[in-house]
Amino acid sequence: MSATTSDVRAAIIALGAGLVFAAGLTLGGMMDPSKVQGFLDIGALFGWGGGKWDPSLAFVMGGALLVSLFAFGAAKSHQAPWASARFELPTRRDIDAKLVVGAILFGAGWGIAGYCPGPALASLFTGGADILWFLGAMLPGMLIAQKWFS
Amino acid sequence: MHPYLVSLVGGLLIGVSVWLMFAGLGRVTGISSIAAAALTAPKESLWRYAFLLGLMGGGLLFVRMFGAVVTSVASPVWLIVAGLLVGFGTVLGGGCTSGHGVCGLGRRSPRSLIATLIFMVVGMATVAVIRALHGGAA
Numbered sequence: 001m002s003a004t005t006s007d008v009r010a011a012i013i014a015l016g017a018g019l020v021f022a023a024g025l026t027l028g029g030m031m032d033p034s035k036v037q038g039f040l041d042i043g044a045l046f047g048w049g050g051g052k053w054d055p056s057l058a059f060v061m062g063g064a065l066l067v068s069l070f071a072f073g074a075a076k077s078h079q080a081p082w083a084s085a086r087f088e089l090p091t092r093r094d095i096d097a098k099l100v101v102g103a104i105l106f107g108a109g110w111g112i113a114g115y116c117p118g119p120a121l122a123s124l125f126t127g128g129a130d131i132l133w134f135l136g137a138m139l140p141g142m143l144i145a146q147k148w149f150s
Numbered sequence: 151m152h153p154y155l156v157s158l159v160g161g162l163l164i165g166v167s168v169w170l171m172f173a174g175l176g177r178v179t180g181i182s183s184i185a186a187a188a189l190t191a192p193k194e195s196l197w198r199y200a201f202l203l204g205l206m207g208g209g210l211l212f213v214r215m216f217g218a219v220v221t222s223v224a225s226p227v228w229l230i231v232a233g234l235l236v237g238f239g240t241v242l243g244g245g246c247t248s249g250h251g252v253c254g255l256g257r258r259s260p261r262s263l264i265a266t267l268i269f270m271v272v273g274m275a276t277v278a279v280i281r282a283l284h285g286g287a288a
Binding site for chain 1: 156157159160161162163164165168169171173175176178179181182186190196197198201202203204205206208209212213215219221223228232233234235237238239240241243244246247251252253255256257260264265266269270273274277282
């Protein structure tokens with residue numbers, strides 16, 4: 001693999017973006033699966049289960065979405081990205097069975113463990129044995145889906 | 151600072167990361183897609199490895215720096231079940247909380263809106279079932 005200057009520039013930006021993402025997850029409290037479950041525990045809003053509803057995740061999603069809407073909304077003014085020849089954004093707009101079934105399976109796993117892929121990967125060195133069980137299953141799960149459906 | 155404000159700042163930082171990836175690389179920051187492609191297309195994935203290195207190294211750095219709490223909520227068997235569901239489901243559905251939830255909604259994608267509504271509702275239903283059966287963790 002011979003990396004061009006543009007590849008290296010892209011990798012440096014991506015490294016920085018990964019660090020900022022991890023800082024955001026940690027400040028947002030998303031590295032703690034019980035806070036994620038605390039948000040998904042909607043019954044607690046109605047006093048069921050004895051838990052207290054934790055709206056943290058809504059604030060994290062809201063803050064992220066605010067910037068994201070602005071970032072993608074301003075896209076037309078760009079000619080090309082700083083370190084890449086062109087924009088490579090998803091183009092599909094149809095709703096198919098794979099999207100629906102995939103989202104259902106993901107939602108179930110997310111609820112059980114309180115981990116989605118971002119916080120799970122960011123927790124590799126801090127999540128103890130739990131995260132090794134989770135990631136040790138998540139990565140093969142990805143490979144199986146890739147093999148069957150692509 | 152109020153904890154909800156700290157969470158909001160955390161969210162804004164995630165947004166900044168998404169903006170960096172878009173303005174810099176012209177790509178959406180979908181963590182499941184980045185991880186899956188890093189596994190299956192290693193040759194074109196220098197930027198993906200760099201992002202994952204930043205994410206994992208940053209996790210270690212900031213969890214230590216901020217003294218973040220990490221709670222165990224599920225047994226190993228359930229963690230494995232959940233990991234398989236999350237890995238399989240995000241690749242099948244083409245995205246996760248970041249790809250569909252943050253970037254997709256930011257791009258006003260109808261696919262991402264549907265996916266986000268579904269995984270939120272199913273996640274909530276799953277936690278409700280867990281609470282009903284165990285009164286606590288899985």
